[in-house]
Amino acid sequence: MGQRRPDAGPDVECDAGGLLLSPLSARAQDKAPAAPAEVRQLWPTPHLQGQARLRFIGLHIYDIRLWLQEPLRGGAWAQQPLALEIAYARNLDGLKIAERSLTEMQRGGPIDEATSARWLAEMKRLFPNVKGGDRITGVFQPGQAAAFLHNGRPLGEVRDARFAQAFSASGWLRTAPSPRCASNCWVRHEQPQCGRAERRPPNR
Template sequence: MTRGAGVSRRALLRAATGAAAVASWPVRASIAPPEIAAELPGVRLLGSGRLRFLGLQVYEARLWAPRPLADDDYARVPLALEIEYARRLVGRLIAERSIVEMRRLAAFDDARAERWQAQLAAILPDIDRGDRLTGVQLPGTAARFFANGRAIGEVRDAEFTRLFFGIWLSPQTSEPQLRAALLGT
């Protein structure tokens, strides 16, 4: 693309990997999906939002937790983040983008980044339109992952768990509007 033509390669890459502007969207159901209810009995829907880039919907996200979250206490509460995709994405690229976003929140060495990225890439499948990925945060312990309700893996690392869910829930997120919508604020 030439300069001034509108969209840069970097912007297109961000669109393909999930970074962009957000809009709130109406909640379809306030009953937790079975995998979330089994992992976290008693949770309720806190909020939801739609991620868009260049007017195209990337995904809808829903946050489930046992209680409302204070500004910085997301890392101490068991919760689930459910994402329903509106387009096809490659699992490996989702893993790569996740590490980039995690590094925006905290510094960690290349060896740790490579290990976490390899773990995520091994867990996350390629996504088709309508697929749901769910991450369950077990504070201080692990992040468990589900695809369309089926368990697909977990990363047992407290720091990974905090930073991974921080992509959406940290006050330093790159998507503050989506964070506000998920937290219901």
């Protein structure tokens, strides 16, 4: 994302195209929906580690939620299985979803041109067009693969450990209390932990 909106608070970042991603308030987190069925099949009581909302010139585009088996305490986030749920608020083209996903992955660090092209081709192959109310969930196993589901139905997987790590890192970046903090923590392979002290945990 990059540029900071002049009137934005410390937990909001946007890019020149008008896209704005901000963590949801504590009140919104308290009202967060239950984990989708595909996540509950992985872990009976998944933990909502973080969530955020993407807007474009004020329009709600999607909510993104990061699910773990249990709360993560410590810095070994890159070794943790996770599920990244994106709940769409409006219709979007699958090719555009793939392109935006690659952009988010590139925020975590440089990706060479050949690898970017290969990953983009994989995501274009997998990601469908979505309607408002649809969701795409990515399930990531460290050092193995990333599997994707559309409304709970399998789409396929990318068996590339580096891809899985980069996509899961984009989840941490997009759902951390402070995007700038998350970016710094990604470089150190640590769990993003900074943000407003008064924010309550998503799950009680």
